[in-house]
Amino acid sequence: MGGTEYHLIARGGVGEHRSLGDRMTDPAMANPREPTRSTPPPVRWPRLAQGVGFAFLRRRAMRTWVRRHGHIFEINVPFFGRSVVISDPSLVRPVCTATAEQLVNVQPNLSNWFGPGSVFAIEGSAHRDRRRLLAPTFHGQSLRNYERIIEDETLRECANWSEDQEFRTLEPMNRITLNVMLRVLFGADAVELDELREIVPRYMKLGSLMAFVPVPRFRTGRYGPWHRLDEYRRVFDGAVCALIDKAEADPGLEERADMLAVLLRSGRDDGTQMSRRDICDELLALTAAGHETTASALGWAWERLRRHPDVLAELVREVDDGGSDFRRATILELLRVRTVIDVAGRRVAAPDVDLGAWRIPRHRTVLIRIADLHQNPQIFPHPERFDPHRHGGGRPPTPGWLAFGCGARRCLGADLALTEMDVVLRTVLQHFRVQTDTAADEKAHFRGIAHTPKLGARVVVRRRVQPR
Numbered sequence: 142m143g144g145t146e147y148h149l150i151a152r153g154g155v156g157e158h159r160s161l162g163d164r165m166t167d168p169a170m171a172n173p174r175e176p177t178r179s180t181p182p183p184v185r186w187p188r189l190a191q192g193v194g195f196a197f198l199r200r201r202a203m204r205t206w207v208r209r210h211g212h213i214f215e216i217n218v219p220f221f222g223r224s225v226v227i228s229d230p231s232l233v234r235p236v237c238t239a240t241a242e243q244l245v246n247v248q249p250n251l252s253n254w255f256g257p258g259s260v261f262a263i264e265g266s267a268h269r270d271r272r273r274l275l276a277p278t279f280h281g282q283s284l285r286n287y288e289r290i291i292e293d294e295t296l297r298e299c300a301n302w303s304e305d306q307e308f309r310t311l312e313p314m315n316r317i318t319l320n321v322m323l324r325v326l327f328g329a330d331a332v333e334l335d336e337l338r339e340i341v342p343r344y345m346k347l348g349s350l351m352a353f354v355p356v357p358r359f360r361t362g363r364y365g366p367w368h369r370l371d372e373y374r375r376v377f378d379g380a381v382c383a384l385i386d387k388a389e390a391d392p393g394l395e396e397r398a399d400m401l402a403v404l405l406r407s408g409r410d411d412g413t414q415m416s417r418r419d420i421c422d423e424l425l426a427l428t429a430a431g432h433e434t435t436a437s438a439l440g441w442a443w444e445r446l447r448r449h450p451d452v453l454a455e456l457v458r459e460v461d462d463g464g465s466d467f468r469r470a471t472i473l474e475l476l477r478v479r480t481v482i483d484v485a486g487r488r489v490a491a492p493d494v495d496l497g498a499w500r501i502p503r504h505r506t507v508l509i510r511i512a513d514l515h516q517n518p519q520i521f522p523h524p525e526r527f528d529p530h531r532h533g534g535g536r537p538p539t540p541g542w543l544a545f546g547c548g549a550r551r552c553l554g555a556d557l558a559l560t561e562m563d564v565v566l567r568t569v570l571q572h573f574r575v576q577t578d579t580a581a582d583e584k585a586h587f588r589g590i591a592h593t594p595k596l597g598a599r600v601v602v603r604r605r606v607q608p609r
């Protein structure tokens with residue numbers, strides 16, 4: 142069964158795989174005598190056990206299934222239904238190169254939570270257009286402008302860190318990345334942001350737990366989690382609408398570079414302007430997707446550096462010398478060795494797609510298991526080791542390293558996240574010595590979307606430079 146079928150892939154070899162791309166361009170693919178393709182081996186556990194494994198014990202369950210079936214198999218789990226799980230670069234590549242029409246976003250996805258107006262909910266040309274509208278705010282010169290904001294927020298946050306006392310870094314990292322995100326999205330540090338600073342963490346905590354749970358059709362009761370989510374959403378929308386009113390009255394709106402101004406200006410002339418509802422959905426999506434992920438990655442940075450004195454010493458030396466190459470390699474390695482988002486999902490919209498020797502029918506979910514790709518010893522020798530030197534060239538292997546996903550739905554904020562991690566690490570290391578020791582590794586804790594250090598990434602620090 143599973144073992145034999147997996148052998149089919151191994152025998153085919155990367156070069157012989159007929160990918161989705163091949164099928165679209167190679168006339169041989171239209172040949173009715175084309176070899177019959179198999180569907181991936183199914184996991185034979187009872188559906189409930191598969192669901193529990195996937196939802197609560199994912200790492201362990203996935204390891205067991207990969208050992209049993211190899212790097213492609215099918216699970217049947219609540220919410221996603223029959224889902225093909227892949228973790229081999231040759232199978233991932235065709236997913237990365239598929240068009241947005243062939244493979245659409247996984248269903249359900251985060252639009253359950255953010256609403257139908259965000260980039261997570263839309264498909265096809267509307268999705269491409271929206272990404273084109275959003276992207277400049279997260280790239281190029283904009284990033285250089287944000288470096289100052291990131292440094293400010295880091296210094297503000299660590300001004301009160303106590304010395305010689307172990308503390309959790311996860312919450313400080315969350316505050317830094319949330320404040321950065323709010324300033325990038327809404328412009329100057331307006332007082333109206335205080336309400337968002339207050340409500341977003343509460344909304345995130347509950348929302349990420351409920352994100353993939355289908356909304357019940359009839360909601361009664363005034364106290365359940367759905368009611369609370371609605372309440373948080375009402376406060377969020379109220380604060381954003383107040384900021385929209387203010388921006389619309391701003392004579393300098395045309396010159397503003399923040400995302401709110403970009404969304405307000407979009408489509409003004411051709412009548413395709415976004416509704417307030419869609420603007421609120423999009424800003425919620427970007428706030429949520431853009432801060433906890435980066436904060437979790439930064440939490441892992443302190444968790445790993447505490448236990449790796451050599452890497453830490455090399456980073457500090459480089460910071461003092463004004464360099465950044467080793468820091469960049471360290472960030473890539475952090476995102477590999479402690480994968481924050483472990484899965485990227487798609488749904489087959491074409492009649493079928495071929496992944497290597499396997500044929501995947503329409504409506505089937507495809508889950509790229511990023512965490513298992515990152516632990517593949519053929520791509521990353523001794524994958525469990527935290528070794529930034531493996532990224533010496535500054536470019537990780539694709540699609541072996543896939544921390545930000547790939548293709549038409551690759552993370553829109555990847556460059557911003559890398560800049561944030563770079564500036565936060567540099568600023569903290571300029572001002573603090575992080576104490577290293579042999580404490581046991583922190584385990585990963587799944588918060589519904591991101592994987593974070595279970596104990597909050599605890600460290601002990603001592604100030605290097607006295608505040609003036």
Ligand code: HEM
Pocket residue numbers: 260261272279426427430431432434435438481482484485486544545546547548549550551552553554555557558
């Ligand atoms: C270390 C930090 C981050 C990690 C690990 C991360 C990871 C990811 C991953 C794995 C995806 C799914 C990609 C796919 O399906 O192929 C994604 C999507 C996305 N991310 Fe990030 N992300 C991070 C930071 C950010 C930031 C700072 C933003 C800021 C706006 C952001 C915005 C988005 C958006 C909008 C999408 C959906 C793109 C679409 O559907 O077209 N992310 N991210």
